[in-house]
Amino acid sequence: xxxVKNLTSYYTKGIDVIEDINFKIDDSGVLVILxxxxxxxxxxxxSILGLLSPKCGEVLVxxxxxxxxxxxxxxxxxxxxxxxxxxxxxxxxxxxxxxRLPYYNLYPSENDKNIVLNILKELNILNLKDxxxxxxxxxxxxxxSIARALxxxxxxxxxxxxxxxxxIGNLRLLVNLIKKSIKNKKFLSIIAxxxxxxxYELGDYFLFIKEGKVISFGDKxxxxxxxxxxxxGEECLIKEIDGIRFIKFKDGDD
Numbered sequence: 001x002x003x004v005k006n007l008t009s010y011y012t013k014g015i016d017v018i019e020d021i022n023f024k025i026d027d028s029g030v031l032v033i034l035x036x037x038x039x040x041x042x043x044x045x046x047s048i049l050g051l052l053s054p055k056c057g058e059v060l061v062x063x064x065x066x067x068x069x070x071x072x073x074x075x076x077x078x079x080x081x082x083x084x085x086x087x088x089x090x091x092x093x094x095x096x097x098x099x100r101l102p103y104y105n106l107y108p109s110e111n112d113k114n115i116v117l118n119i120l121k122e123l124n125i126l127n128l129k130d131x132x133x134x135x136x137x138x139x140x141x142x143x144x145s146i147a148r149a150l151x152x153x154x155x156x157x158x159x160x161x162x163x164x165x166x167x168i169g170n171l172r173l174l175v176n177l178i179k180k181s182i183k184n185k186k187f188l189s190i191i192a193x194x195x196x197x198x199x200y201e202l203g204d205y206f207l208f209i210k211e212g213k214v215i216s217f218g219d220k221x222x223x224x225x226x227x228x229x230x231x232x233g234e235e236c237l238i239k240e241i242d243g244i245r246f247i248k249f250k251d252g253d254d
Contacts, residue, residue, distance in 0.1 A: 001026055001155060001188050002048070006057035009047050017043040018212040021057070028186040029204035030178065032193060035231055040212040041192035045158050048190065050074045061156060075102040079154040081145045081162060088134035092144050095133050096120065099152040119151045122184065123177060139170035143177065150181055159191040163198055175202060196228065196236075196247045 007021040018040040025031060033041045046052040048059050050066045059066045061077045069077075079099065086095055093116060100112040120126045125143055128136070136144065142162070149157050159178075163171050175198065182189055193199055199206070206222045208215040208231040216227045228236050228247070235250040 001028070001062065002190075003060040003063075004044075004048070004057070005060070007044070007047055007059060008055045008057055009043055009052050010055055011043075011052075018047070018209075021209075021214055023205075023207055023214070023217045025188060025205055028182055028188055030182065030189045030191060030202050031205040031207060032191050032199045032203035033207045033209065034194065034196070034199055035209040036194065039209050039231075041209065042160055043212070044207075044209070045080075045160055045190065045192055048156070049078055049080055049158060072102045075152060075154070077154055078156045078158065079149040079152040081149045081157065081159045086133045086136075086141055086144065088132065090133055091130050092120070092125065092133065092136070092147075093117075093129040095144055096148045096151050099148045102152070115153070116147075116151050119147045122181075123147050123150075139166065139173065142166065142170065142174060146174075146177055146181070150185065155187050157187055157189045159189065159193075161193055162191065163193060163195050171198065178202060197245075199223075200245050200247070 003024045004021055008019050010017050021044060023031075033044060035041050043052065047054055048066065050071070053067055064077070066074055066077060096116045096119065097108060097112070100108050100116065104112055117126065117129070120129055123143055123146065125140065125147065128140060128144070133141065133144065162174060166174060178189060179202070191202065200223050203220070203223065205217070205219055207217045208222070208227045210231050215230045216222050225236055225238055228234070237248050237250065239246050239248065
């Protein structure tokens with residue numbers, strides 16, 4: 001599904017933000033990218049989205065180099081969940097319909113409309129379809145962003161710090177929506193975050209990065225105290241109670 005090979009990217013020439021990033025995932029599920037602010041998480045996401053051309057290396061999605069295809073074809077491969085780009089004057093239905101632009105020319109087909117309606121129904125927001133985006137709560141806007149990304153029918157859906165502005169209730173809703181959507185749609189979600197508790201609950205694969213370089217990549221076994229220390233520079237204890245893992249830093253902070 002995705003194969004990132006020797007990826008090195010920069011914003012200012014001569015200063016590499018990420019260096020020699022390598023990982024490969026063939027199945028659906030959730031890849032969580034973990035690292036401090038400024039470690040290169042967003043740069044990796046932008047490179048996968050095709051928004052940032054690599055200095056060297058390549059990003060292959062279904063065997064196709066994402067940087068060598070048109071933006072329209074790229075949008076069929078990779079989508080991005082962004083709340084900030086919701087246009088306030090559009091309805092929820094119109095907002096989500098934007099995701100179908102890679103598939104039609106002037107006007108959406110009945111199939112496009114049905115895909116959007118079905119996604120709204122699956123995410124339990126069909127009742128919001130005629131509501132203006134400006135009238136949505138923060139939690140509703142986040143769900144609409146997910147609906148738009150899913151309606152794009154890409155094999156990879158990218159989230160950048162999706163939990164940063166959510167309260168506990170909406171955080172739990174977001175986690176459940178992502179899990180349910182992946183189970184139903186069989187896509188790969190790539191999520192950059194620094195919330196370790198949520199990361200472990202969501203993730204099937206983990207990419208730990210520090211200062212633009214990979215510390216470790218792998219499955220649930222990769223999520224351990226040693227890699228957390230190497231990545232964040234803080235010692236922690238990982239405890240499991242009734243099948244739920246808790247991370248407690250040794251300085252007393254959760």
